[in-house]
Amino acid sequence: MPLRREQVVEAALELLDEVGLDAFTTRALTERLGVQRGALYWHVKSKQELLGAVTELLLRPVFADTGEEEPNVFDNLVEFAHRMRDAMLAHRDGARLVAAHVTVSASGLKLMQRVLADYARQGIPLPVAARWGDIIASYVTGYVLQEQTAPAEIAFDLSEASPELLEMLGDHHPPSAETFAASVATIILGMRAEAATLASPA
Template sequence: MGRRRNNGRFAMPLDRSVVLKAALEQLDEVGLDEFSTRKLAAALGVRVGALYWHYPSKQALLDAVAEHIAADAAAAPLPDGDWAERLAAIARAHRDAMLARRDGARVIACMSAPGPMAHAFFERLVGVLREAGLDAEGAASAGDVLTSYVNGFTVEEQARGLRRQSEAHRERLFGFGVSVVIAGLRPLVEG
């Protein structure tokens, strides 16, 4: 696609990365409920159809946003500790990546087509559990349980007003929940 006009001047060519960056900015500004491809197109100085050249639907664009969030979680370094410490670090990285974006947890929860980074994040989690001794099915199930807890907690944190509580209190609540999940997995891993 060529250059788009922006206030009478030519601007940077529209491509997937430009659309994704603008979508992330709009999400942070207005949240998921007010997120709109029409508003996004207007902000970019193009018609809505130009967005669909790069992302075939609003859901595909939101999946790309989710993939961006998952990439941040997958890139977080892991400590050298035991499986439980590494699992807790993955849970914190997952939560932090979602909290970095307004309604990030809802975007992740509504993802329809996980991409390579979402798969990489989950495979990293499953890998820690496999190294700890769980078989493939057990590790995948345990990974689902942990990510479900993290997603659910973070949805509540972002959407239900937990943000009004102190950060230290939210951290304690989150850490307690992760420790409960890990305690539940311990007999399976170490048994």
């Protein structure tokens, strides 16, 4: 059976989950697929293009059109944040991959355009909505990067730390779903405040 591009990308994601981004090579992928390098590069022109396609596959659940969008901008952004975090955490080095090779499929772009149109109907200017989406995506990627790379223990001397500082560090290290949700809620509060100024007459 001829090798398909989707087969290449899926195998690459599986290999990345096993060995991590630093150890990933196209040679290992061709060995996994049982093909020559020429067969691989028939479907992708370079390793960078391959990793971009893998990132698109990783993010597919984030941009899937479930037909169940929340009724307002802010609920949509919260849902987007959690879906993006879940997608990256589901794969080894997911945040590093997204940070360096982010790409969005044609179907994902179509969904984004529809969502932005919904925002416009709710009085949110397109540049503001796009900026909010970028803020959420950047925060989520950074947070998951910390989750996937942070040491289990804090590696500095806390012998002189105050009880208040120790409590704060205990609440935020290591990163957790609860801290993530609280942080996203704080970001959304700022966006709600900005939206209120947009709705107010000049």
